Amino acid sequence: MVVTITSRAFNQDAAGAKRAASQGPVFITDRGRPAHVLLSIEDYRRLLGQERSIADLLALSGVEDLDLPLIQPSELARAADLS
Known part of the structure; x- marks a missing residue:
């Protein structure tokens, strides 16, 4: 949960801001x-x-448009050669 407060509200209720920070930025x-x-x-x-x-890492802001080079499952495993 992301909370936004003004500087004035923070100065008036720092304890409330700290409580909110325990739930998210x-x-x-x-x-x-x-x-x-x-x-x-x-x-x-x-x-x-x-x-x-x-x-x-995926929860960080700004990564929505990040292209990840994902490995295809076919690249990870091959059939065993038992000959």
């Missing part, structure tokens, strides 16, 4: 534009690559 805007992101330590470590899975 909290984008903090300044004059209507994203300026900062508040993350849980687990999410931060995942971004650093300390705990990355393919699901984590």
